[in-house]
Amino acid sequence: MNINATGCSLIDNLYSLVDFSSPGYRRWSAESGMKNGLNTGGLVFGEDLEESSGIPYNELLNQITGGKIRPEQNIGGPAVVAAIHMSQVLPRDGFSIGFYGCRGEDELGSLLEEKLKNFNMDISGYMTAEGKTPFTDVFSDPSYNNSNGERTFVNYIGAAGEIRGRDLPGTFFDADMLIFGGTALTPGLHDDLGYLLARAKAGNKITCVNTVYDFRNQKQNPSGQWPLVDSDDRFHLIDLLIADNEEAIKISGRNDKYSAAAWFEEKGVRSVIITHGSESIECCSDGHFFTEKGHFSMPVSEEAGRKMKTAPEDKADTTGCGDNFAGGVYASLASQLAGGNPSLREAVSFGAAAGGFAGLYCGGVFFEKYKGEKEEHLKPLIAAYKKQQGVEL
Numbered sequence: 329m330n331i332n333a334t335g336c337s338l339i340d341n342l343y344s345l346v347d348f349s350s351p352g353y354r355r356w357s358a359e360s361g362m363k364n365g366l367n368t369g370g371l372v373f374g375e376d377l378e379e380s381s382g383i384p385y386n387e388l389l390n391q392i393t394g395g396k397i398r399p400e401q402n403i404g405g406p407a408v409v410a411a412i413h414m415s416q417v418l419p420r421d422g423f424s425i426g427f428y429g430c431r432g433e434d435e436l437g438s439l440l441e442e443k444l445k446n447f448n449m450d451i452s453g454y455m456t457a458e459g460k461t462p463f464t465d466v467f468s469d470p471s472y473n474n475s476n477g478e479r480t481f482v483n484y485i486g487a488a489g490e491i492r493g494r495d496l497p498g499t500f501f502d503a504d505m506l507i508f509g510g511t512a513l514t515p516g517l518h519d520d521l522g523y524l525l526a527r528a529k530a531g532n533k534i535t536c537v538n539t540v541y542d543f544r545n546q547k548q549n550p551s552g553q554w555p556l557v558d559s560d561d562r563f564h565l566i567d568l569l570i571a572d573n574e575e576a577i578k579i580s581g582r583n584d585k586y587s588a589a590a591w592f593e594e595k596g597v598r599s600v601i602i603t604h605g606s607e608s609i610e611c612c613s614d615g616h617f618f619t620e621k622g623h624f625s626m627p628v629s630e631e632a633g634r635k636m637k638t639a640p641e642d643k644a645d646t647t648g649c650g651d652n653f654a655g656g657v658y659a660s661l662a663s664q665l666a667g668g669n670p671s672l673r674e675a676v677s678f679g680a681a682a683g684g685f686a687g688l689y690c691g692g693v694f695f696e697k698y699k700g701e702k703e704e705h706l707k708p709l710i711a712a713y714k715k716q717q718g719v720e721l
């Protein structure tokens with residue numbers, strides 16, 4: 329089984345202990361009247377900040393952080409984090425995973441590539457383009473708001489904005505299963521998603537899409553729906569769609585995950601999973617791709633939830649729960665496909681374990697000390713999850 333993934337892959341730079349009341353932060357914040365300024369608790373694009381300030385981002389960063397904080401750097405992005413999860417839990421024998429991303433020719437790009445070499449993924453399709461390697465800067469001020477703490481994000485699309493659907497090499501389409509993850513943060517791919525799905529389906533490939541918050545479309549049209557494919561008759565080209573509650577609501581224009589799932593079903597998406605943090609996971613399947621037919625809800629992992637509550641704050645966070653959830657679903661799907669018709673319930677069980685486990689360590693990617701380490705952590709969570717649902721093991 330060959331799996332190829334593309335979409336959002338970047339470096340997360342975590343700057344802890346940024347003082348949101350410092351002049352350097354306040355000067356570039358929206359609260360001080362800066363157009364496209366830092367949105368405390370939210371995200372802005374680095375490119376927009378540069379444009380409205382007229383100052384290169386590196387200089388702004390120096391002022392915001394005081395220039396003295398060394399960031400902790402991790403791999404992030406819904407496509408690459410899901411692909412890495414698959415590379416960790418799927419056996420090397422019989423499964424190969426390729427990742428097609430885009431980086432700039434800069435230090436951060438070399439760092440990203442170095443880090444990606446730690447995983448059993450083929451990154452020969454990783455492209456280079458003009459501009460910076462995409463990154464998200466996360467500024468954290470634990471003393472903000474009476475010590476409740478807050479985080480502010482800047483996403484720099486950079487080189488990831490240069491790649492169009494048509495730039496993806498033909499080899500991308502050679503795999504059995506094609507994954508498009510977080511393409512809203514790779515705008516050129518996102519705008520071509522309909523075309524990419526059509527090309528994949530013309531070759532009879534399995535198509536999976538996992539979404540990310542679409543800041544670009546939200547900014548352009550705050551009260552409107554977010555576009556996903558360019559025409560309604562292309563929704564049926566998606567075999568499996570994974571979105572979180574907010575994304576599903578914004579794409580569908582409906583009010584909750586239940587009616588959002590129904591909307592996707594009406595549009596022809598074969599199967600849908602809507603995650604909702606610690607709340608239930610809404611699923612729906614038309615019976616063509618997965619064996620189940622109809623709508624059903626599944627719980628999150630109680631065991632992981634319990635452990636999350638007692639995990640020390642500096643050792644665990646919920647970053648990447650959604651991305652690992654998707655990776656868990658995809659990995660289960662890939663292994664099930666080897667043996668016949670896949671079950672959506674089974675795939676969601678693996679997603680719930682992987683998503684829950686991501687809340688028990690820092691960042692989205694778990695760095696294994698040896699092959700199989702993550703799987704060892706997941707096994708008891710999967711068993712507990714099945715028990716929670718009353719499944720006989």
Ligand SMILES: Nc1ncnc2c1ncn2[C@@H]1O[C@H](COP(=O)(O)OP(=O)(O)OP(=O)(O)O)[C@@H](O)[C@H]1O
Pocket residue numbers: 572573603604605606609628629630632633634636646647648649650651653679680681683684687
């Ligand atoms: N508190 C929790 N307890 C148990 N499982 C959780 C909890 N929070 C998240 N998860 C698992 O992770 C899945 C995805 O979470 P969520 O819906 O928050 O994704 P998301 O919004 O895409 O997150 P992110 O984009 O920050 O990674 C949930 O469906 C669940 O399986």
Ligand SMILES: [Mg+2]
Pocket residue numbers: 406539540541572650651
């Ligand atoms: Mg997410």
